[in-house]
Amino acid sequence: MSEHVLHDNGVGIRGFDRSLPMALMRAREAVMRHFRPSLAEHDLTEQQWRVLRALEDADTALSVGELAERTYLLGPSLSRMLALLDDRGLIARSSVPGDARRADIRITATGIELVAAIAPRSEAAYEHIEGRLGPGDLEQLYVLLDKVGRL
Amino acid sequence: MSEHVLHDNGVGIRGFDRSLPMALMRAREAVMRHFRPSLAEHDLTEQQWRVLRALEDADTALSVGELAERTYLLGPSLSRMLALLDDRGLIARSSVPGDARRADIRITATGIELVAAIAPRSEAAYEHIEGRLGPGDLEQLYVLLDKVGRL
DNA sequence: TATTGTTATACTCTATAACTATA
DNA sequence: TATAGTTATAGAGTATAACAATA
16 A cells, blocks of 8 residues: 555545645646746746746747747736847747748847756755655656546 | 657756756646636735635744745745735734744635635636546656755 | 844746637 | 737736835
């Protein structure tokens, strides 16, 4: 029998400690706690960071809609954010030939530099996590999270 | 060799798909997507839900500070939220004998009823997840998340 | 003096609806 | 008519500082 047993506390709902959303949030908090100061230092919110990372990872221009999906941001939030990131020269927009409604968003060289400047702290956090979990466990965690993410 | 290989994309940072915070967020999104309508139906934000669940799980009164730690909310956010939940009769405050600075927060019968009313939808979401992962994987996921959460 | 909690303030994000331009 | 993106608006959370009351 496992130490992690689902228990009934009388109102037909799992204990707080057995709530998957809370466990996910706790884990995310633990990771971000080490990383957030680095973002603040460079005047980036977590959401802005997600946008830059998504663009940098895409390696190609993305439409606003595609970007919204990948970053879990709503259109209006993203729209305003892109204006700010554009002002800071971190992203650039261009029109799409053949569909004047669409906008192509890409990360600029300045944006890539900023991401690269923050990256070392991110790597340090990962090494810390790997040190605690071991590479096998981390791998297994990714597999399980991917499964849950595909609900 | 695993299919999940950390790769270098030229700026010294992991790919977006190999970002642990993003994987955690995706998983949480997938779970909450099924659950959020139920909260909205009862006029609760995710944060308010966390507060009610934490109180209900504690099975005893908590100080504002303890509650803030358990729900990952800041004092000022929590302070305002407690006033709203108090107005709705979902929580109650009482003074602590021996320390007039502290406030004891507890969930009311009405609050417990509300949690119980929402619980079935939560359970359905869990059954869906268990159906996809299998109980063993879900258990393993909890173990790994707990490890990460203890950073 | 330090701690507990609230209030003040500015900013950001969430969420929905309305709007513009284009397809 | 539908789609892509922006603008408008209201509400809520984040974050820091300042504050009151108490220890």
